[in-house]
Amino acid sequence: MKNPTTLLIMGLMFGYAASALTSLLIYFSRPERIQAYTIWSYGSFSGVTWNQLRVMAPVILVGLGVAVLLTKPLNALLLGEDYARSMGLNVKQARFFILLSASLLAGTVTAFCGPIGFIGVAVPHLCRNLLRSADHKVLIPAVILVGAIAALVADAIAQLPGSQYVLPINVVTSLFGAPFVIWVLIRQRRGATSFTV
Amino acid sequence: MNSVVLTAQNLTIGYVHSRTNKTVIAQGLNLELHTQEFVCLVGPNGVGKSTLLRTLTSLQPKLSGNLLLKGKPLEKYTSKALAKLVSVVLTSPVQVGNMKVRNLVGLGRFPFTGLFDSRRPEDDSAVQAALEMAGAEGLAERFVHELSDGERQRVMIARALAQEPLLLVLDEPTAFLDLPGRVATMQLMRELAHTHGKAVLASTHDLDQAMHLADKMWLMGKDGAILQGAPEDLVLSGAFGTTFAQPHLQFDLKTGSFEAEIKPEQRVVLQAEGLADIWTARALRRAGFEVLVDGPSDLPRVEVVQKSARTTWKLLRNGVALEFDSIYALLLGLSA
Incomplete structure (x- = not known):
């Protein structure tokens, strides 16, 4: 898929299809299940029990392990698939493992903590700009650390210190994340930094 | 001294759409590339120059025929072994941010490093040598997105050289460059062939430069056939004029350049x-x-x-x- 517009529209369509499926499920659900779903969709770290962690942690570790092993292929892909292939990379295989790692990490966290927006989009760009590097040898450990820190900071803000209210974590990450992504895009347009999509 | 690197025998190139449906772009090609030789592939737009280059570098499968690299069929090579013999500079400009030139050139060491991409001293010296060969050593610590088009092309050539290839294939390396940049890039390619012993194959629309600097020309016509020879051979035989023939465009046999036809009144x-x-x-x-x-x-x-x-x-x-x-x-x- 070479055309980014095609990719964008495909993404939108998948989004619509998935949300239609969700609506369908909600429509046929009992009210208390719907309430549980709504709470899950706000996102929360406090709902995860130790028992759940026993499942979540190993899967996450496998996903992270695969990501670390992908350092070299990801670097080769910086110049595009043709260059990567010309340097001897098996692009199909690399793509499979990249998708595997991303799916394991994003899927597991979403299953247990709800859909937490913007950390996944914003943190890698933040790291690239902060470290002024495109080398995944640096970026992968940096993204793991900065991502964890960002999630914890967002959670701390969500707990609203000094109040009994707990905000949905998705609200916090979106409030900070959306302006950040817009800022990155504007900077990119000015040519101050350019990064690969 | 001057040895054969790549041989194409009765090669058919094109695209496979499905098992029964394929587009043939050119067939019956017999080609040879030698070390220390700078070959320019020229021809009108859309005759399949890129397809040929992609097939010769195994980025795209051939439809039939034989492709021999150092006497051994191309498909018998592992992708890593191939990457140590053949490297490419592609036509689309790369856009990569936050990357220093030295790191980009270092990507060319991919086939030589292990799973964790750790660099040995010989990798660093190969990168330095590639930068020097391409005349890009002064750019090493700059960021890629800050370079001019000409500088970026030098860097992309340096990256290809970091693979220490025997054969260097470039797809329209002068396309986005201004005139001095085009001349410099063409001269660099010639130098890589003559001084550093590489086999260099480049497609180009710069007929003037190609005619001055190429050792050999592959002239690809609309029918997909390729005429070969020294640029002067192709001029004398009239092949040049017929391949690019267009109304209101005249090929001047004396100067070897094309001129728009203006009728004197x-x-x-x-x-x-x-x-x-x-x-x-x-x-x-x-x-x-x-x-x-x-x-x-x-x-x-x-x-x-x-x-x-x-x-x-x-x-x-x-x-x-x-x-x-x-x-x-x-x-x-x-x-x-």
Whole structure:
């Protein structure tokens, strides 16, 4: 898929299809299940029990392990698939493992903590700009650390210190994340930094 | 000394859409690439130059025929072994942010490093050597997105050289460059072949440069056939003119360049000397005049007078004499 517009529209369509499926499920659900779903969709770290962690942690570790092993292929892909292939990379295989790692990490966290927006989009760009590097040898450990820190900071803000209210974590990450992504895009347009999509 | 690197025997190139449906772009190609030789692939747009280059570098499968790299079929090589012999510079400009030139060139060491991409001293020295060969050592610590197009092309060539290839294949490396950049890039490719012993194959639309610098030309026509030879061979045989033939475009067999055809509508007599003569005549021809050295006195007459570093153009027409201080003014005066 070479055309980014095609990719964008495909993404939108998948989004619509998935949300239609969700609506369908909600429509046929009992009210208390719907309430549980709504709470899950706000996102929360406090709902995860130790028992759940026993499942979540190993899967996450496998996903992270695969990501670390992908350092070299990801670097080769910086110049595009043709260059990567010309340097001897098996692009199909690399793509499979990249998708595997991303799916394991994003899927597991979403299953247990709800859909937490913007950390996944914003943190890698933040790291690239902060470290002024495109080398995944640096970026992968940096993204793991900065991502964890960002999630914890967002959670701390969500707990609203000094109040009994707990905000949905998705609200916090979106409030900070959306302006950040817009800022990155504007900077990119000015040519101050350019990064690969 | 000069050994065969790549051989294509009865090669058919094209695209496979499905098991039964394929597009053949060219067939029956017999080609050879040698070390120390700079070959330019030229031809009109859309004849399949990129397809040929992609097939020769195994980025795209051939439809039939044989491709031998150092005498061994291309498909018998592992992708890593192939990457140590053949490297490419592709036509689309790369956009990568936050990356230093040295790191980008270092990507070329991919086939030589292990799972964790740790660098040995010989990797670093190969990167340095590649930067020097491409004349990009001064750019090493700059960011890629800050480079000019010409500098970026140098860096992409350096990256290809970091693979320490025997064969370097470049797809329109001069496409986005200004004239000095194009000349420099073509000279660099020639130097890589002659001084560093690589086999260099580049597709280009820069016929002028290719004709001056290439050792051999592959001229690809609309039917997919490829004519080979020294650039001068192709000019003499008339292959050049026919391949690029178009209405209103003439291939000048004397200068070896293409010129837009302008039909002269009037005649003028020009009296001048040296460079002023050449360039004034050229301007007059462009303006639609047939330029004569001598002629009947009823024709307009232009005289170039050079007096102490000052050049003036005198126009004598219908008994009226006018004087101009530039060719541009002269042409305006003639059309008045």
